[in-house]
Amino acid sequence: xxxxxxxxxxxxxxxxxxxxxxxxxxxxxxxxxxxxxxxxxxxxxxxxxxxxxxxxxxxxxxxxxxxxxxxxxxxxxxxxxxxxxxxxxxxxxxxxxxxxxxxxxxxxxxxxxxxxxxxxxxxxxxxxxxxxxxxxxxxxxxxxxxxxxxxxxxxxxxxxxxxxxxxxxxxxxxxxxxxxxxxxxxxxxxxxxxxxxxxxxxxxxxxxxxxxxxxxxxxxxxxxxxxxxxxxxxxxxxxxxxxxxxxxxxxxxxxxxxxxxxxxxxxxxxxxxxxxxxxxxxxxxxxxxxxxxxxxxxxxxxxxxxxxx
Amino acid sequence: xxxxxxxxxxxxxxxxxxxxxxxxxxxxxxxxxxxxxxxxxxxxxxxxxxxxxxxxxxxxxxxxxxxxxxxxxxxxxxxxxxxxxxxxxxxxxxxxxxxxxxxxxxxxxxxxxxxxxxxxxxxxxxxxxxxxxxxxxxxxxxxxxxxxxxxxxxxxxxxxxxxxxxxxxxxxxxxxxxxxxxxxxxxxxxxxxxxxxxxxxxxxxxxxxxxxxxxxxxxxxxxxxxxxxxxxxxxxxxxxxxxxxxxxxxxxxxxxxxxxxxxx
Ligand SMILES: Cc1cc2nc3c(=O)[nH]c(=O)nc-3n(C[C@H](O)[C@H](O)[C@H](O)COP(=O)(O)OP(=O)(O)OC[C@H]3O[C@@H](n4cnc5c(N)ncnc54)[C@H](O)[C@@H]3O)c2cc1C
Ligand SMILES: Cc1cc2nc3c(=O)[nH]c(=O)nc-3n(C[C@H](O)[C@H](O)[C@H](O)COP(=O)(O)O)c2cc1C
Ligand code: FES
Numbered sequence: 001x002x003x004x005x006x007x008x009x010x011x012x013x014x015x016x017x018x019x020x021x022x023x024x025x026x027x028x029x030x031x032x033x034x035x036x037x038x039x040x041x042x043x044x045x046x047x048x049x050x051x052x053x054x055x056x057x058x059x060x061x062x063x064x065x066x067x068x069x070x071x072x073x074x075x076x077x078x079x080x081x082x083x084x085x086x087x088x089x090x091x092x093x094x095x096x097x098x099x100x101x102x103x104x105x106x107x108x109x110x111x112x113x114x115x116x117x118x119x120x121x122x123x124x125x126x127x128x129x130x131x132x133x134x135x136x137x138x139x140x141x142x143x144x145x146x147x148x149x150x151x152x153x154x155x156x157x158x159x160x161x162x163x164x165x166x167x168x169x170x171x172x173x174x175x176x177x178x179x180x181x182x183x184x185x186x187x188x189x190x191x192x193x194x195x196x197x198x199x200x201x202x203x204x205x206x207x208x209x210x211x212x213x214x215x216x217x218x219x220x221x222x223x224x225x226x227x228x229x230x231x232x233x234x235x236x237x238x239x240x241x242x243x244x245x246x247x248x249x250x251x252x253x254x255x256x257x258x259x260x261x262x263x264x265x266x267x268x269x270x271x272x273x274x275x276x277x278x279x280x281x282x283x284x285x286x287x288x289x290x291x292x293x294x295x296x297x298x299x300x301x302x303x304x305x306x307x308x309x
Numbered sequence: 310x311x312x313x314x315x316x317x318x319x320x321x322x323x324x325x326x327x328x329x330x331x332x333x334x335x336x337x338x339x340x341x342x343x344x345x346x347x348x349x350x351x352x353x354x355x356x357x358x359x360x361x362x363x364x365x366x367x368x369x370x371x372x373x374x375x376x377x378x379x380x381x382x383x384x385x386x387x388x389x390x391x392x393x394x395x396x397x398x399x400x401x402x403x404x405x406x407x408x409x410x411x412x413x414x415x416x417x418x419x420x421x422x423x424x425x426x427x428x429x430x431x432x433x434x435x436x437x438x439x440x441x442x443x444x445x446x447x448x449x450x451x452x453x454x455x456x457x458x459x460x461x462x463x464x465x466x467x468x469x470x471x472x473x474x475x476x477x478x479x480x481x482x483x484x485x486x487x488x489x490x491x492x493x494x495x496x497x498x499x500x501x502x503x504x505x506x507x508x509x510x511x512x513x514x515x516x517x518x519x520x521x522x523x524x525x526x527x528x529x530x531x532x533x534x535x536x537x538x539x540x541x542x543x544x545x546x547x548x549x550x551x552x553x554x555x556x557x558x559x560x561x562x563x564x565x566x567x568x569x570x571x572x573x
Pocket of ligand 2 (some may be wrong): 079081135225544
């Protein structure tokens with residue numbers, strides 16, 4: 001074994017197409033509020049970017065409780081995309097993020113192509129304070145009988161092709177894992193003009209209350225996240241990276257810096273931390289520090305040098 | 310505002326009743342800043358394991374400023390609390406807090422405190438706070454059995470003579486539910502009274518029904534599953550009162566609410 005030489009000049013910056021990040025660690029949508037809630041625990045300027053809670057055209061109240069349930073090494077949630085709506089986001093949430101100089105990615109959701117387009121046009125007015133828009137395609141398409149856009153390559157293509165036309169802000173497409181073949185969906189996003197893809201969103205799941213003989217979550221189904229889904233997410237990131245040329249952001253159960261290294265080795269250019277922040281609000285910084293140390297010790301000068309060819 | 314997220318050492322841990330424990334944690338800054346009704350999130354999993362994944366919420370039952378400790382009063386109901394009960398003094402626990410909005414501290418008129426089951430925890434804190442400030446309150450505490458209550462009262466230095474006690478089996482105090490003594494109390498007071506309550510949902514509903522229009526303010530402390538405890542996940546939703554479909558978030562907007570604002 002060769003001598004370990006510590007590097008001092010590693011470069012943590014990554015470019016996801018036109019999106020520049022100071023380091024590859026981002027916070028995942030729905031697990032960091034609108035950023036501000038986390039400030040006592042985490043210096044948001046120290047991480048790559050914050051992806052805010054999914055925003056819709058109109059405010060959404062969310063699902064009836066119970067909304068969350070713990071499963072072995074996992075979290076089942078059916079929040080129901082509760083959010084303040086794009087208007088309140090722009091007037092009440094974004095100004096603070098802008099003032100603090102925080103790299104902000106806005107996650108959006110809609111029930112029709114029209115809604116996604118309108119959201120993107122509205123957000124375009126604030127293009128200088130939005131680093132990228134992340135499109136959550138896991139939402140039901142009302143026109144297609146409620147089948148999620150992200151379930152089919154066609155649905156994914158349709159949304160993405162329309163939104164890239166209406167905004168200059170770079171587009172990240174967040175893929176749903178609830179599909180037969182992630183590679184065809186990833187390719188559809190690329191073909192439609194996405195600048196990057198992020199995956200995975202939560203895995204469709206459920207739990208049953210055996211005393212009450214009924215589904216445990218108010219919404220019957222929920223999304224599974226946390227360490228339990230990491231091996232699945234890792235496999236999908238590996239597959240997606242090999243299927244497309246655009247950058248891949250790895251998400252799913254990342255809780256330690258070692259998990260982060262695995263995703264980067266699988267071919268991710270950046271990662272997002274979700275459930276780990278809920279468990280320990282300062283997780284992202286610990287993961288970034290661990291990753292940095294690992295890269296120094298092992299002599300990786302830049303993030304993409306971690307990729308397994 | 311002080312908010313701690315770190316490992317804190319267990320100083321005291323004892324069983325005070327069937328499946329009921331008192332836990333004393335070394336956390337001087339939390340002890341100094343905690344207010345009655347606030348809670349902490351406690352990590353119950355061992356080192357580097359991910360199961361159980363989430364921290365568990367517990368009310369602060371009282372604080373000791375001299376020793377710089379906070380106390381938790383809990384019942385073993387599942388895996389997390391079972392694991393917690395096995396922690397020995399001297400070991401460290403992940404602690405996040407103090408969290409949430411507690412009870413109103415300055416209120417005019419008469420004051421009645423009602424705690425039921427493990428809901429007596431924040432009520433004990435509030436009662437001790439009121440006494441320390443030289444004010445007074447009627448404190449009604451209820452449990453299923455007497456030994457459950459005795460241990461907690463002893464550990465928290467509250468004299469049996471100072472509080473009204475009810476037990477379902479009649480083994481201590483009056484037999485029955487807290488609503489018995491509460492109803493009597495309400496007969497004797499004018500409208501300028503405040504009730505502050507914590508306990509199981511049916512108890513809070515009964516207290517609310519009893520006190521309707523008879524008091525100026527009813528404050529209730531609510532519970533729900535929580536993932537983060539700090540407003541990140543929106544998992545702790547509870548329905549607001551009114552026709553519209555709107556929710557409060559227990560960890561951030563509460564856990565203490567004006568009973569007029571929420572569905573009980
Ligand atoms: C603000 C707040 C303050 C609390 N204060 C106290 C306290 O002072 N003392 C105390 O003993 N408990 C308190 N609880 C409840 C405590 O958090 C739960 O009992 C604990 O999380 C159960 O964990 P477990 O792993 O042992 O049980 P699990 O295996 O998770 O669940 C076992 C059983 O407990 C119920 N349960 C789980 N979590 C909760 C919850 N958050 N609220 C209500 N029921 C739940 C489940 O429905 C299930 O039936 C409080 C809860 C909240 C939200
Ligand atoms: C409570 C909760 C809320 C979430 N809300 C959103 C959301 O609004 N939009 C979205 O695209 N993903 C949302 N997600 C998915 C996460 O961003 C992430 O993709 C997923 O949880 C997997 O990562 P993790 O295992 O690290 O949490 C949410 C996840 C959780 C746990
Ligand atoms: S527990 Fe996460 S928002 Fe309340």
